[in-house]
Amino acid sequence: MARLIVLSCGVPTPMPGRWGTAFALQVGQETLLVDCGPAATLKLYQAGLRATDVSRVFFTHLHSDHMADFPCFLMTRFDMSIGGEPPLQVYGPPPTAEFARKLMGPDEGLLWLDVVARTNHVMSIGAYHSRGGAGDRPPPEMQAHDIEPGHVAGGDGWSVSAAEVRHAQPYLTCLGFRFETDDGVIVFSGDTRPCDEVIELARGADLLVMEAVALAGRQWEGSRTAESDTAGCATVAAEAGVKRLLVNHQPPWLAEPQARSQAIKEICQIYDGPVLWGEELLEVEIGSEGA
Numbered sequence: 092m093a094r095l096i097v098l099s100c101g102v103p104t105p106m107p108g109r110w111g112t113a114f115a116l117q118v119g120q121e122t123l124l125v126d127c128g129p130a131a132t133l134k135l136y137q138a139g140l141r142a143t144d145v146s147r148v149f150f151t152h153l154h155s156d157h158m159a160d161f162p163c164f165l166m167t168r169f170d171m172s173i174g175g176e177p178p179l180q181v182y183g184p185p186p187t188a189e190f191a192r193k194l195m196g197p198d199e200g201l202l203w204l205d206v207v208a209r210t211n212h213v214m215s216i217g218a219y220h221s222r223g224g225a226g227d228r229p230p231p232e233m234q235a236h237d238i239e240p241g242h243v244a245g246g247d248g249w250s251v252s253a254a255e256v257r258h259a260q261p262y263l264t265c266l267g268f269r270f271e272t273d274d275g276v277i278v279f280s281g282d283t284r285p286c287d288e289v290i291e292l293a294r295g296a297d298l299l300v301m302e303a304v305a306l307a308g309r310q311w312e313g314s315r316t317a318e319s320d321t322a323g324c325a326t327v328a329a330e331a332g333v334k335r336l337l338v339n340h341q342p343p344w345l346a347e348p349q350a351r352s353q354a355i356k357e358i359c360q361i362y363d364g365p366v367l368w369g370e371e372l373l374e375v376e377i378g379s380e381g382a
C-alpha cells in the first residue's frame with residue numbers, strides 16, 4: 092500500500108498550520124519527497140519520519156515555497172546519518188542540478204563548509220560515534236538531475252514521469268509528476284493554471300493533488316495565467332476522470348473555515364468524486380480503498 096503524507100500544502104505566507112508545499116510519498120521500500128517547502132524537514136519528523144528515510148527528492152519547480160527547506164533537509168539528512176543510506180537522488184527542472192551543487196557540491200557548495208567541519212572536528216566525529224557511527228565520518232553523497240518531460244525515474248514497484256505545466260514560465264520551468272505504483276497512480280499537478288498537459292498527466296489517476304489558490308472567479312490580475320481557482324482545479328479533476336482529488340496550495344484567504352466550505356462546495360459542483368482538503372500531516376492511503 093502506498094501512502095501520501097501531506098507535510099504542508101500552503102504558499103509562501105506562513106500560517107499556523109500551513110507553510111509552503113511538501114509531500115512525502117511512501118511507495119515500495121522508499122520514501123520520496125515531492126517538493127521541500129518551508130519547515131518540510133520539521134514536518135517530516137512530526138509525521139514520524141526521518142530525513143535519512145528519504146531516498147529521493149523531486150522538485151516541481153524552484154519557487155521558494157517549494158524548495159526553501161532543502162538546505163535544512165540536506166544538512167539534517169547528513170548530520171543524522173550514521174552511514175548506510177544510498178546517495179540522495181534529486182530531480183527537478185533545470186537548473187536543479189546547479190542549485191543542488193551550489194548548496195552541497197564538494198568544495199563549491201555553500202553548505203560544504205559545515206560538511207568539512209562536521210567530518211573533521213573531534214567534537215562532531217564524537218557525536219557521530221555516539222549515535223552509532225564507526226570510523227571516519229563520511230561526507231554526504233548526492234546526485235542531482237535536471238529532468239525534462241517524459242520518464243524521470245523508477246524503483247521497485249513504481250515509476251515517475253513528468254509533464255510541463257503552465258505556471259511561472261519563462262522564468263521558471265514548472266513540472267507536474269505522475270507516479271505509477273503497484274498500488275495506484277498519484278499525480279501532483281505542481282502549480283499550474285488548468286491546461287491540457289495537466290489533464291493528460293492526471294488521466295484516470297487514483298489521486299490527484301491539485302492546486303487551488305482562490306474561490307471561483309476570484310483570482311487577482313495575472314494569476315489566471317499561472318494558477319488555478321476552485322473551478323479550474325475541479326475541472327481538471329473532472330476532465331481527467333480522477334478517482335480522488337486532494338486540494339493543495341491554499342493561501343490564507345482560502346484556509347479560513349467559511350472560505351474553505353465555499354471552496355469545497357464550488358469544487359463539488361463540477362467534480363463528483365471524493366474531495367480531500369489538504370492539511371498538514373494528513374495521510375492518504377492509496378490501494379486500500381479500492382479506488
Ligand SMILES: [Zn+2]
Binds near residue numbers: 152154258259282
Ligand atoms: Zn509556484
